[in-house]
Amino acid sequence: MIKVGIYGATGYMGGEVLRVLMDHPDVEIAWATSRSDSQVADYHPNLYGTDLKFIRPEETTPCDVVFMALPTGVPQELAPKFLKEGAKIIDLGADFRLSDRKTWETVYKKKHKNWNLIKKSVYGISELHREEIKKAQIIANPGCFASAAILGLAPLVKAGLIDTSKIVVDGLSGTAGAGAELARPAHHPEIGNNLVPYNVVGHRHTFEAEQELSALSKKKVQISFTPVYVPIVRGILDICHAFPTKKVTRAKVMELYKEFYKNEYFVKVYDLPKEEKASWQYKPYPWVNSVSGTNFCFIGLDVDEVRGRIVVFSVLDSIGKGGAHVGVQNMNLMFGLDETTGLTRRGLHPI
Numbered sequence: 482m483i484k485v486g487i488y489g490a491t492g493y494m495g496g497e498v499l500r501v502l503m504d505h506p507d508v509e510i511a512w513a514t515s516r517s518d519s520q521v522a523d524y525h526p527n528l529y530g531t532d533l534k535f536i537r538p539e540e541t542t543p544c545d546v547v548f549m550a551l552p553t554g555v556p557q558e559l560a561p562k563f564l565k566e567g568a569k570i571i572d573l574g575a576d577f578r579l580s581d582r583k584t585w586e587t588v589y590k591k592k593h594k595n596w597n598l599i600k601k602s603v604y605g606i607s608e609l610h611r612e613e614i615k616k617a618q619i620i621a622n623p624g625c626f627a628s629a630a631i632l633g634l635a636p637l638v639k640a641g642l643i644d645t646s647k648i649v650v651d652g653l654s655g656t657a658g659a660g661a662e663l664a665r666p667a668h669h670p671e672i673g674n675n676l677v678p679y680n681v682v683g684h685r686h687t688f689e690a691e692q693e694l695s696a697l698s699k700k701k702v703q704i705s706f707t708p709v710y711v712p713i714v715r716g717i718l719d720i721c722h723a724f725p726t727k728k729v730t731r732a733k734v735m736e737l738y739k740e741f742y743k744n745e746y747f748v749k750v751y752d753l754p755k756e757e758k759a760s761w762q763y764k765p766y767p768w769v770n771s772v773s774g775t776n777f778c779f780i781g782l783d784v785d786e787v788r789g790r791i792v793v794f795s796v797l798d799s800i801g802k803g804g805a806h807v808g809v810q811n812m813n814l815m816f817g818l819d820e821t822t823g824l825t826r827r828g829l830h831p832i
Contacts, residue, residue, distance in 0.1 A: 483816050484544035486568070487513040488551060488559065490535065492661045494573050495550035496525040497805035499533060505809065505823035507816075511544040512536050524661070544568055546812055548805075557595045560619065564601075569815055570619045571808045577602040577621035578689050588685050604693060605811045606631055607820060608745050614814045622811070625803025626652045626708060627689035629719035632748055632778050633795030634690075636741035637723050637734075638698040643791065645702040649722040650690070652708040655715045655769075658799040666710055677710040684708055716769035717803055721793040731784040734791060738780060746821050747802065747810065751781035751794075767796045770832045774798060776806035776824045798828075 485502060489495050490513035499521075502508045513521070515535035522529035543566040549556045556576040563570055579585040582596050602619035603610050606628065614620060623631070630650050637643045656667040666677045687706040694702040735752055742748045751767040767779035778797040785792070797803050806824055813820045 482509040483507055483546060483812070484509050484511040485812075486511050486541055486544045486547045488538065488541070488547055488549045489514060489555075490521075490550065491515050491517070491519075491524040492550055493657050494660075494800055494804050495548070496528070497800045498548050498550065498573075498808065499525065499528060501805060501809050501823060503528075503531065503533075507818055507822060512541055514538045514541065546571060546815065548808060548812075549573060553589055554591055554594075557593060557598065560595060560598055564598075564618060569617070571605070571622060571811060572602075572619065573622045573804060573808055575621075575624065575685065577619055578604060578623065578627075579692060581692075584688055588683075588688055604689075605807060606693060607807065607810050607814060608632065608742070608748060609635065609693065609697065611814060611820075614811050615817075617815060620808070620811045620815070622804065622808050624686040624689055625658055625717050625797070625799040626650075626654065626684070626686040626706070626719060627693070628803045628807065629717045629778065629795040629797050630686075630690040630704065630706070630721060631693050632797075633719055633721045633780055633793045634694055634723065635697060636738050637791065637793075638694045638702060639741065640737055641698065642727075642729065642734075642737070643723040643725055645694075645698055645700060647724055648702065648704045650704055650706045651720040651722075652684075652686075652706060653711045653718040653720070653769075654708055655713040655717070655799055656710060657715050658717070658803075659710065672710060672712045675712060679708060679710065681707045713769065715773045715798050715800060717795075717797050717799045718769050719793075719795045721795065723791045723793065724789055725784075725791055728786065728789075729784055729791070730786065731782065734782055734784055738782065742780075747776050747824075748778050748780065751779050766794050769796045771828050771830065772796055772798050772801065773828045773832050774801060775826055775828050776802045776810055777828070778802050 603613045603617040605620040659667040766781040781794040
């Protein structure tokens, strides 16, 4: 059994790690931390009736892997202690996501205190870094918007089919992505019947997506990204607009995606046929709630042949494939398990 610790287990991400790992056949939850003396059900009512209990951070014991669901800047301070104890680390936050120190410190507006640990870390997009993840000591779990954009655009970038200097991504996010702390834009009376743009230029997930897609294409990728909170709880929809360098058809692009992801269990290329006589054409495109509570990413697409544009729809759960679930997928790889272990659940419908 893999002994797992969850450091920072009171938020949505930590709670989702607990929920998923409770069903994992090869895991023993060694501990989960909270700075308060509250019960697990005080934060996660869905876990009422389990035998899970919080411990104080100073009471942690050595284990095989530690999930960190903590504010930016904290994991880099704690990581040396757990590495010294022999644990592997899956950071669900941003401390190890960027490979350039100047960029990281500019984006996050603070000094990185253990930059040498970047050499021990791997960016946790399993579909792109599977072999590196298997050998890693630290996993930098990707941001939710970045995950959707990277998975949505990777086949086009890899094939050299689009202008990599001109990619536009509109990101729609449920309010779980804002975390459990109270904030006005995520407050129900504010977000209900509303759409809230935020950090419309220079959002931190932009830099992750550009970093990973540039490495894949072997040349600089530039993304213009703008996020918006929408009145749902879980879920990300990235609408990716890319401009092909030669004429393409939807059928050909669909073939490219199917080939790229043919061996990927958790990425499904959405290929329901169009309804030719339908006035409202929605059947060929994935819905966010289809992947809620899961580790799946559904990708759909279309091509505007008249104007020369490819539009890709990439949907995933912001704390599922965009967070806790992919962290467990990475853990499976790190410990030599089938990467689907404990993660094959499908979404609820209706939700």
